[in-house]
Amino acid sequence: MRLPRLLPLTAALALVLALPAHAQSLVELYRSAQGYDATYQAARSQYDASVARAAQAKAGILPSVGLSGGVSRTELEVDTSAGGGSRGFNTQSAGINATQPLYRPANWATYEQGKRQAEIAQAVLTTAEQDLVIRVSQAYFDVLGASDSLALVRAQKIAVSEQLASAKRNFEVGTSTITDSREAQARYDLVVAQEIAAQNDLQVKKLALDQLVGQPGSTPLALATPVTLPALLPADMNMWVNQAIEVHPAIRQARLGLDVARLEVEKAEAGNKPTIDATLGYNVSNNPQGTSTTTGQSRIKAATVGVSLSMPLFAGFAIENRIKETLALEYQSRSVLESTRRSVTQAVRAAYLGLESGAGQVKALEAAESSSQSALDANRLGYQVGVRINIDVLNSQSQLFQTKRDLALARYNVLLGNLRLRQASGTLTESDLPAINATLATDGKPAVDATASPAQPPQQRQQDQQLERQRQQQTTQPQRAPTPIPVIPPVPVPQFNPPPPNIPVPPPPPVILPPTR
Secondary structure, eight states: OOOOOOOOHHHHHHHHTOOOSSOBOHHHHHHHHHTTOHHHHHHHHHHHHHHHHHHGGGGGGSOEEEEEEEEEEEEEEEEETTEEEEEEEEEEEEEEEEEEEEEOHHHHHHHHHHHHHHHHHHHHHHHHHHHHHHHHHHHHHHHHHHHHHHHHHHHHHHHHHHHHHHHHHHHHHTSSOHHHHHHHHHHHHHHHHHHHHHHHHHHHHHHHHHHHHTOTTOOBOOBBSSOOOOOOSSOOHHHHHHHHHHHOHHHHHHHHHHHHHHHHHHHHHGGGSOEEEEEEEEEEEEETTOOSSOOSOEEEEEEEEEEEEEOOOOOTTHHHHHHHHHHHHHHHHHHHHHHHHHHHHHHHHHHHHHHHHHHHHHHHHHHHHHHHHHHHHHHHHHHHHTSSOHHHHHHHHHHHHHHHHHHHHHHHHHHHHHHHHHHHHTOOOGGGHHHHHTTBOTTSOBSSOGGGSOOOOHHHHHHHHHHHHHHHHHHHSOOOOOOOOOOOOOOOOOOOOOOOOOOOOOOOOOOOOOOOO
């Protein structure tokens, strides 16, 4: 039976790696996530609430104005020595009063705290925005990595299938053993299992990206070829560290928290200070039936202007203990600031070294890819001349495709590491995404090049064609009876019967004589 002709490996890879017609860039998916991601929307709502709460502190230094009014009925019973009597009268009152704080240190400290709280809310929102950039980029490159892994596994499946077909043809014409076919079949079955796992991983990564950006069926653009990764600028770790200490939102938040703690100490100390307020009022009282002292109708109009002072004398040591509490909290905030500064510095150094190492790893894997391709070509040539076996070719294929997968993931890690370094230094913004977006294949040429995959050399194809012709010639010739294999008698083996071991007899115990006197 004639085996069907397999598709050329390059053409199959081109079909596998074909890009969809409507692929989205990283910037497009990030802007979609801004309006859909629930975590980011919650952070924005929290920011609005924090700003509104901080603005409430300003009320303590502004005047307060109140309008009042009331109606009352009074019943009087008067008993005197001359006799008694009772009468009632109504009272109607209305007024407007205003109070302006003149000296309230605690209110001014609260007002300054409110401004710091608004800045803290901005720092928290900045952290949420940077986190969204990283989460979208991570999901984006996870999908690309899973897609490349699936494409390379399928390409490896095609290559192994061609090697399996070649091993079967060689076995049929008698130029190889059944072991080559069994090894190729085992490797093919293993690649099929890897393909199933890669398909599942790609589906899971796509679901995660769709949930983040709110677009079902979102398809990221792959990396362009040739791959040009953005350079690491500035190439000085200390510059990144110094920049992080100045602008990182976590450090800025901790620094503002220390300011809030200091103002809280001032508020506690203000408990021992007096307060002065200016008051202004205008009140009208109408008595149609008179008052308790008069019987005729009266209307009273009163305008008041004054200054009130309040001086605390003793509050049961509450103010003193409150001052101690706030001083301890200020020391705690100072420690938190120092800890945050150290953590950010370590994170920046780790991100810088990781990005630097990732860039070096990409160069090494690019060289390894070229070396693996050369090793595969050499093993195929050795297999043709008989100095290599089928398993050597299969192992070379596996090494090449594994190197390709590692190289693709290393490139994505470098791009993501560039963003993580900016996040660690506190400078990551949406404006950093176009530089990453420029590395994508907007022209439809993916970075995983199908033409670089291991296709069979012309010598191997010619040998397969010759083996196919030999197999057809053998099928047209009459079948000869197989030569019987002579039976080889078993080699006689003498029975192993060693003599029993000679166990030595122990010597007699020594004679112990009693001591002589």
